[in-house]
Amino acid sequence: MEQPTGGTDPADAADGAAESLDRPLPEGVRRKVVALVSDAFGGLTVGELPSQLRQYARFTPSRRAKFAGNAMAAALESDPAFRRRIAERVTQTQPELAGALGAGAPPAAADPVDVAAAAYVLRPAGWVKLVAAAGEEVQRAHAERADEETRRELERLREELDHARGQTRADTERLRSELEASRKETDSLHRKLRSALSEVKRGEAALRKAAAEADGVRAEAAAQVSAAESETRRLKARLAEAEASVEAGRRAAREGRSVEDMRLRLLLDTVLDAAQGLRRELALPPSSTRPADSVDAVEPGRMSPKDIAARALSETDPALLDQLLALPQAHLIVDGYNVTKTGYPQMPLEKQRLRLLGGLSVLAAQTGAEMTCVFDGAELAAPVLLAPPRGVRVLFSKAGVTADELIRQLARAEPPGRPVVVVSTDREVADGVAKAGARPVASVLLLKRLSRV
Numbered sequence: 001m002e003q004p005t006g007g008t009d010p011a012d013a014a015d016g017a018a019e020s021l022d023r024p025l026p027e028g029v030r031r032k033v034v035a036l037v038s039d040a041f042g043g044l045t046v047g048e049l050p051s052q053l054r055q056y057a058r059f060t061p062s063r064r065a066k067f068a069g070n071a072m073a074a075a076l077e078s079d080p081a082f083r084r085r086i087a088e089r090v091t092q093t094q095p096e097l098a099g100a101l102g103a104g105a106p107p108a109a110a111d112p113v114d115v116a117a118a119a120y121v122l123r124p125a126g127w128v129k130l131v132a133a134a135g136e137e138v139q140r141a142h143a144e145r146a147d148e149e150t151r152r153e154l155e156r157l158r159e160e161l162d163h164a165r166g167q168t169r170a171d172t173e174r175l176r177s178e179l180e181a182s183r184k185e186t187d188s189l190h191r192k193l194r195s196a197l198s199e200v201k202r203g204e205a206a207l208r209k210a211a212a213e214a215d216g217v218r219a220e221a222a223a224q225v226s227a228a229e230s231e232t233r234r235l236k237a238r239l240a241e242a243e244a245s246v247e248a249g250r251r252a253a254r255e256g257r258s259v260e261d262m263r264l265r266l267l268l269d270t271v272l273d274a275a276q277g278l279r280r281e282l283a284l285p286p287s288s289t290r291p292a293d294s295v296d297a298v299e300p301g302r303m304s305p306k307d308i309a310a311r312a313l314s315e316t317d318p319a320l321l322d323q324l325l326a327l328p329q330a331h332l333i334v335d336g337y338n339v340t341k342t343g344y345p346q347m348p349l350e351k352q353r354l355r356l357l358g359g360l361s362v363l364a365a366q367t368g369a370e371m372t373c374v375f376d377g378a379e380l381a382a383p384v385l386l387a388p389p390r391g392v393r394v395l396f397s398k399a400g401v402t403a404d405e406l407i408r409q410l411a412r413a414e415p416p417g418r419p420v421v422v423v424s425t426d427r428e429v430a431d432g433v434a435k436a437g438a439r440p441v442a443s444v445l446l447l448k449r450l451s452r453v
Contacts, residue, residue: 021128029131032117037072038065040089050075050082087122098122106130235275315442318449324439325367327419333410335403335424336375342425343447357389359450364391372410376403404429411436
């Protein structure tokens with residue numbers, strides 16, 4: 001509400017007392033009023049501006065509206081002289097609208113917000129009603145926009161609901177088909193399981209039948225062996241008789257009894273023919289086994305480090321290394337720095353060597369295998385003073401020779417057939433020693449085995 005001040009036109013004061021707003025300006029009307037004041041602001045001199053607005057004199061209209069909007073609205077309400085100057089500028093820039101408002105007939109085609117903002121600045125008779133009507137129009141337009149947005153949002157939600165329902169129906173159908181397929185697959189698996197159980201039962205029956213037949217065959221073989229032993233004893237007895245007869249024949253021959261000699265020879269031929277006939281009758285095969293074959297031992301060529309791989313052990317299972325080192329006269333060759341830099345690379349080289357050699361010494365004592373650890377001499381700044389641990393041979397490569405080449409030389413120096421195991425992750429080393437007949441294993445395998453020492 002406008003308050004009269006010193007030097008104010010009495011007519012203005014009378015108008016202000018006669019009409020006033022009983023509610024705040026609608027937001028749309030307020031923004032339009034601030035825009036009118038900001039546009040008219042530039043046509044005033046600094047002396048014509050209220051003191052609180054003079055700092056915004058050099059601002060552009062948009063910046064004044066942004067930063068001085070509240071100050072301009074307050075000055076327009078509290079300073080009648082400032083409002084009259086703004087009203088004069090509005091009358092100059094919008095003479096038709098100002099004239100229509102002064103005549104009490106605002107243009108019907110004009111925006112109600114523009115009409116209300118101009119009426120608030122010019123303050124013609126009935127300006128409060130114009131402002132109130134503009135506020136109602138703004139509220140009605142806002143309500144219509146809100147209704148339209150609500151309607152569009154409702155339509156969008158309906159479309160999303162229809163889409164969700166369609167998607168749900170499609171998912172339901174898909175899940176139903178998947179459930180049906182799962183049921184069919186389950187039925188098929190049940191049938192296969194029943195068939196497999198039937199096969200197992202038939203196999204068990206066949207196994208029992210085979211076991212019974214094997215028992216019968218063993219019993220028959222035992223009976224035949226018993227009969228053969230009885231026949232052998234009988235033949236031995238007859239042979240003893242024959243030998244006795246032969247001896248008697250010899251004595252008779254010496255005594256000149258040629259007839260008895262003839263009879264004894266005939267008896268011997270008869271016994272030999274009977275023994276051959278018995279072998280043919282029993283169909284006894286020639287004996288191919290010997291007592292020494294039943295003694296459990298490792299023969300040359302029967303097992304090599306390459307055969308260990310066929311025992312279904314992982315290449316990183318420490319039990320594989322134990323099996324390899326259990327071979328007779330096994331020789332373990334270790335690529336030293338390859339193992340230490342795989343297991344504990346953060347340690348200094350000297351501590352790496354001591355830790356590895358200590359583990360190898362314990363392993364040598366446990367397995368009894370020959371062990372050689374090779375280090376690359378090229379990485380040494382000076383010769384190493386090292387007392388090799390018990391059971392471990394320690395070698396450093398010479399200048400110009402790598403540890404890999406030294407390992408290959410050691411593998412080639414071994415006689416063919418001796419179990420030689422080389423520990424290295426280097427692919428060239430593994431391929432080279434494999435050509436020489438050695439068995440390469442990864443460094444991690446030795447590290448795992450040493451962790452159990």
